[in-house]
Amino acid sequence: MFKLFKKTLLVAVLSGTIGILSTNTVSADKSYRDTTLTDVAQHPMNFNKSKQMVLHDKDKQHRATDSHIQLSYAEKPTAKRAPRLEYNPVGWHNYRFKYEKSNGKISKEWLFNRGHLVGYQFSGLNDESRNLVPETAYLNCGALKSMNIANKKSMLYYENHLASWLKKNKGYRLDYQVTPMYRNNELIPRQIRLAYIGYKDNGKKTIINLQSYREEKGNDDATVVYLDNDSPNAIINYTNGTAKNTLNKENTLKKEKENAEKASSEAAVSSEKSAHDASESSAREASLANSRANEAATAASSAQEQSQSVVTPAADNSVNNTSGYKWAIQDGFDWQTRKGHSTRIASGGSLPAGYHWQVQ
Structure with a gap:
């Protein structure tokens, strides 16, 4: 109970801070966007005094492509969310992977969640296929197990603070667009883009700043955030959703890269040696063939001279x-x-x- 109280208090404190700083200019030291990925264009919807929810159709790979909502605090859903999801988005696999806890002990937890693009607390949608993609638990909740509401690499941080912004600004409207970003025909999104902006009751835009180092300036005054769909204990095959476990992804990838570079270097040396040996062998064969040709020419010349000597009659x-x-x-x-x-x-x-x- 005490832990729950502390968590609630932390959210309340952050909400108050965000309410005060929500009109600050948004800037980022660098862009976290992967420019090789495809996405749906980012733009806020036109202001409307009633709730708007636009879900783009799934693409030919059956992937969800974009989810967009505009609402006020009074239009948030009140119905309790169903405890289970039944729909499996394309590319869905799941694994219980090992990870190292802060105390050094090894535990296991599920790698993926069926992740809502626009969260249920805004949309009221649960088993809607156009609003679900495979998301790592780390992206969705900010931790390998349970939740970390302070993790700015997770969707949970932004969802909670946008909900708090709405509560703090009950006369305003929130425009919130969430877009999965894919590389070519891969089934699993490599990034999720969040885009948000506020509207005052007269339709004038207001910038929302959630005090995250990952926030950037988007189109039409919106704030955008690019979040990676990965996990520190897994190497994901984004083509089909399979994955392999590693307790330290960074070290594993570094070692794999070093091994690949070493193998490539050894292959290059071996290839160069083979080419050198082949060149020397060809040179030796050419020299031997040339020598044999010279010997044959000499023998032929000698035979011809002998023949001429024999057939020449004496006086x-x-x-x-x-x-x-x-x-x-x-x-x-x-x-x-x-x-x-x-x-x-x-x-x-x-x-x-x-x-x-x-x-x-």
């Missing part, structure tokens, strides 16, 4: 002559062993292949 006065004939003796034999291996060639005749003139 007539240096060979054995008999009655105008010349003796041709088969190679490997001489005058003494010529029997059966010699022939007479008429004067002027050609030397047969495989024979030589007999020199005396």
Whole structure:
């Protein structure tokens, strides 16, 4: 009971502060927007003295795309919200993941919530498919377990303070647009954009400043906030909604990046070595082929010279002559062993292949 009292008191104190500072100019040190993501255009609705609620149709991937409301404090829903949600938005999976508590002990809690874009406390919508997306518990409630109303990275912080702003300014109207932001055809939004502005009872706009470092200037004087749909104990596959557990996402991602860079470097070195080895092998083969070609050319030249030397007849006065004939003796034999291996060639005749003139 005491904890509940403290929490209520904290919200009341913050509400008073926000009521006083709600007209301050909004500025941010930097933009938290991921410019690679697609979204629906951000613009406040025209002022109207009655409640307006506009839900964009789901896209071809069956994803919710935008939820927009304008209302006064008196138009907030009063019916009690149903305890359970039945609709599973596209990409819905859930896991009980480990996480490290502040005391160092390890516990488990659900990773995802079926997250309302415009919260039930404004819309009164519960199982409306156009108003639901998979959101991490950390984005939705500001903590891995239970709630942290002070976490400015969570939707809970802004929803509670906008509700307090409405209560503090009962004669004003709140214009509140919530847009899931996707990368291409991924099923899970990587960011959620909140956009809010007030209208006085005469229709004049008033800037709402919730004293968050993540607030930025939006279109048409609205304040916008970009919140990441992630969790410090999970690495999410936004394509299909699957995820893996890690007790320290930052360290895990850093190690994975280092391992990937090391593998890439080793692959580059291996590729360079293979290319170098292949180049040397090609050079050796080319040199060997060139050497063999030179040897073949030399052998051919030598054979040709030998053939020319053999077939060139000696002068007539240096060979054995008999009655105008010349003796041709088969190679490997001489005058003494010529029997059966010699022939007479008429004067002027050609030397047969495989024979030589007999020199005396």
